Amino acid sequence: MWLWRLDPVKGYSVRGAYQLLTSHPSDSLDAAADLIWHKQVSLKVSIFAWRLLRERLPTKTNLAIRGIITPEA
Template sequence: MFSLGVEEGDQWLWLPEPSHGYSVRGAYSVLTSKDLPLVDSAAEMIWHRQVPLKVSVFAWRLLRDRLPTKSNLIYRGVIPSEAGLCVYGCGVLESAQHLFLSCSYFALLWSLVRDWIGFVGVDTNVLSDHFVQFVHSTGGSKVSQSFLQLIWLLCAWVLWTERNNMCFNDSITPLPRILK
């Protein structure tokens, strides 16, 4: 944080220790603290030792709406608003929520995966809630939850990869074929 004053010089403040200022030890203490209020259960689940780091970083960006979806590119002024429709052609602005949960093409993958695994579920409209609900949907053991965690991360990664294939290679893969 910074403060601007007319009678005093400008200064940067390190909020965890404003009197002592920033230190590597202080930053390490903040990062390793168990009392981080900003960490939710979905954010904790993206870091899995069996998931490649690039997939975890992707999921971290997805849950924070930091992927280069067309709506985010419009917001940043990279593309014009006319170019913001979903790559599948459903006529809706391409946001992360739309792409992963509402698109008539991409969102269908979650139903196919649930059918394959053998459980019934209702999808929520919030990505982090969808992730948590999917992982805990069977109410099973830690091993079962870990498996569902891997499945969700893999599906999200596959959906993003397929979206990019459509966007940059003009290639459409039928969803049942994606599951093979």
Template sequence: MELVWHKQVPLKVTALAWRLIRDRLPTKANLTNHGILPMEARLCVTGCGHVEDVSHLILSCPFFGALWPMVRDWLGVEGVDSHAHLDHFMQFIQYAGALKSRRSLFHLIWLQCVWVIWNERNDMLFRGRNGSLPQLLDKVKSNTLVAES
């Protein structure tokens, strides 16, 4: 739990990240594995044709995964994303370098990205809404600014 805990993040965001790291989110793959959804319903909500598991949704989906390079660009860091969600979290924090306050900011931003991706996924799935990547990045930025203040 301490991996995802951040004093500036609401408990609901921490709980989501905790479930994500343990692969306990109700993704379509997890719901299919538990017999809640049929096999044919396990594909990603974006229509990319891949199975919607945690790693795909957060990191390798052509739509949602494209948020990470935009975030790195915004932060002015370079890197390549891991395709394992726990490794990605650890790697993202490392982009910040040794300064503790900067590492805390990157930790906060990672949590906000996950929160924005999950909520956008749910908006697509349950409300039929489709946002754009620039809109997702704007949400990450605004959520980060609110959390910092």
């Protein structure tokens, strides 16, 4: 049986996973790689976590930095 230990009452949530991934310092990316690319983690979750940790998600801030949208958009 798998148990999400971060919140055993409510169980797994995307918000909980996001907070867990973003709460760690960026120098632990190599340590997180084993968890991100684990064979029992679905590919779409692995790719999302990889992009999240490397700040490659298409957020408004990231799109503005890359010049895709204007900062005022």
